[in-house]
Amino acid sequence: MKLLSDILNSKNLQTLSFVFFNLSDETESGFNLKVLYKTSKFASIELDRKIVEENNKLLKEYTGLSFELTGESSHRATIDNDMSLDRNSILSLINSKIQQLRFVYTDSDFGRIIINSFFIPRGSIDLNRSYYSVDILNKNITEDYIDNLLSILMSLEDINQLNINFRELQPEFIEGIKRNTQLRINLKWFYNRYYKDFKKINLYKANILENKKENISLSTFSKKFSSGFIERALFYKERILGQEFLFKQLTKETLNKKIAELRKVLDFDQLGTDNSINSKESRNKAIVNLVTISQPDECFSCKNKYKIENRTFKIRDNSRYYLELHHVISFGADKSGDVLENLVKLCPSCHRALTPNRAEESYQKKIITDILNNSSESKKYVSNFVKDSSNIDHLVDFVYSNLK
Numbered sequence: 001m002k003l004l005s006d007i008l009n010s011k012n013l014q015t016l017s018f019v020f021f022n023l024s025d026e027t028e029s030g031f032n033l034k035v036l037y038k039t040s041k042f043a044s045i046e047l048d049r050k051i052v053e054e055n056n057k058l059l060k061e062y063t064g065l066s067f068e069l070t071g072e073s074s075h076r077a078t079i080d081n082d083m084s085l086d087r088n089s090i091l092s093l094i095n096s097k098i099q100q101l102r103f104v105y106t107d108s109d110f111g112r113i114i115i116n117s118f119f120i121p122r123g124s125i126d127l128n129r130s131y132y133s134v135d136i137l138n139k140n141i142t143e144d145y146i147d148n149l150l151s152i153l154m155s156l157e158d159i160n161q162l163n164i165n166f167r168e169l170q171p172e173f174i175e176g177i178k179r180n181t182q183l184r185i186n187l188k189w190f191y192n193r194y195y196k197d198f199k200k201i202n203l204y205k206a207n208i209l210e211n212k213k214e215n216i217s218l219s220t221f222s223k224k225f226s227s228g229f230i231e232r233a234l235f236y237k238e239r240i241l242g243q244e245f246l247f248k249q250l251t252k253e254t255l256n257k258k259i260a261e262l263r264k265v266l267d268f269d270q271l272g273t274d275n276s277i278n279s280k281e282s283r284n285k286a287i288v289n290l291v292t293i294s295q296p297d298e299c300f301s302c303k304n305k306y307k308i309e310n311r312t313f314k315i316r317d318n319s320r321y322y323l324e325l326h327h328v329i330s331f332g333a334d335k336s337g338d339v340l341e342n343l344v345k346l347c348p349s350c351h352r353a354l355t356p357n358r359a360e361e362s363y364q365k366k367i368i369t370d371i372l373n374n375s376s377e378s379k380k381y382v383s384n385f386v387k388d389s390s391n392i393d394h395l396v397d398f399v400y401s402n403l404k
Contacts, residue, residue: 001078002065004030004085008093013101013110015064017117019079020094020152023087023140030081031090035059035067035121036074037204042127044211047073047204055202059121062201073204088142095148099384102155102331111156115194119185120201125208130187130219131163135180146241150233151381153183154287155339161186162229166236181236191216230290288325291343297321299347300378301370311347324351328371328378329385330404341381344371356403368399 007019024034039047052073059067065077085093102110123134136149153162165182191209198206209216250258297320298308312322323345327338346354350367353359372379372395383389386398 001030001080003080003082004090005082007079008083008090008097010064010097011101011104012064013098013105013113014062014117016094016097016101017114018063018065018121020091020098021118022121022137023079023091024137025139026087027078030079031087033063033065033067033077033079034070034074035076036071037122037124037202038073040125040204040208042125042208042212043204045204045207051203055204058201058203062116087140088144091140091145092148095152096384098152099381107155107157111158112194112197114152114156115185115190116197116201118183119190120194120198120205125187125205125212126184127187127212127215127219130216131184132187132190133165133182133184135182138180141181141241143237143241146237150237151339151341154230154233158189159229161189164229164232164236166240188216188219230287234290287338287340287343291325291340291345295345297323298345299323299350300344300374301346301350301367303374304370308347311349322348324348326351326354326371328368328375328382329399330402339381341377344375344378346371354403361400364403365396365400368396372396372399 007015010016019033022033022035023031025032045051052069056067056069056075059065059075059077063077065079067075067077070076081090105113119132119134123132125132136146153159156162163184165184191213195206195209198209299306299311302311308321314320315322324347325343326346328342328344354364354367369392372382372392379395382395382399386394388394
């Protein structure tokens with residue numbers, strides 16, 4: 001059994017991310033983490049006691065948690081809630097630790113650990129649709145958890161290999177069948193990059209991949225969805241999450257119409273772009289485009305002091321004012337700062353003034369203060385990195401110290 005206080009004091013990203021993605025049942029003294037998998041016809045080896053015991057050993061080594069066997073192919077680790085925190089508080093604190101570790105790990109290593117911890121333990125292989133899929137545990141789903149989950153995932157370099165499958169727009173939901181929201185990843189891409197990681201966590205699943213590698217190498221990632229992961233994730237957060245109780249109040253006929261409208265908005269039934277084509281550049285471009293569209297055309301620093309026309313100009317042949325995107329926390333060239341909550345629009349004057357050593361310290365801190373006061377999302381994001389996040393001066397000092 002692992003103490004919650006030890007986990008929250010840990011700097012081991014493998015431990016923290018595993019708990020964040022896999023926190024399961026609540027017990028009298030804490031919480032369980034569960035890993036369960038089944039016999040597959042695609043495996044070339046038997047799922048016997050020996051391989052299950054070896055997998056349990058691997059789970060212990062990877063997570064640093066005390067896993068034990070609880071069935072023929074199920075594993076459980078228990079967390080002692082010595083801090084008497086509720087589920088949401090635990091997940092929020094772990095998210096803050098994960099965000100802080102962006103400074104410690106390279107983008108590549110950070111992404112690898114996140115993907116491994118989320119997909120490999122509980123996920124399943126779908127050879128027909130060329131996905132590797134994992135459920136988001138219903139017990140953990142709140143608006144804050146989804147916000148934090150998406151913030152973590154949106155920082156990954158190969159985000160367009162992901163696909164979110166929310167079941168509320170599918171026929172089963174209309175019939176009253178509740179299923180978990182699911183994340184999927186391109187199986188061919190996943191196999192090519194992460195097969196060796198399977199061997200560090202689950203030998204049986206690694207065998208399935210190895211045994212069917214010829215099928216995987218010939219597979220094609222689904223083009224069913226025309227919108228990318230980021231757009232679909234935001235659609236889920238803004239149009240689906242928390243709406244279930246409203247859907248239940250509708251008649252089946254009205255619900256059918258409502259779902260048809262939402263499916264049309266998201267182009268569920270049309271072929272789209274090839275999601276297998278991806279790069280860090282395309283990920284960044286997608287996030288930047290979303291910020292450009294979703295944020296109002298105003299400077300998040302000086303909008304309450306000056307008229308926008310006195311701080312910038314209109315773009316030629318366009319009615320919009322020219323504004324620049326600013327990373328609230330500057331992670332540096334070797335780190336990804338392209339997280340939605342970490343980007344705000346600034347007028348050219350405010351943006352240039354935040355160049356290190358260009359303007360007076362007091363003036364730069366005033367700009368940062370205004371940004372945090374005008375953007376609740378950015379303030380919340382910065383709070384992940386500061387111990388006393390209730391003190392605005394501490395938040396400002398942290399952002400200032402990281403200007404690059």
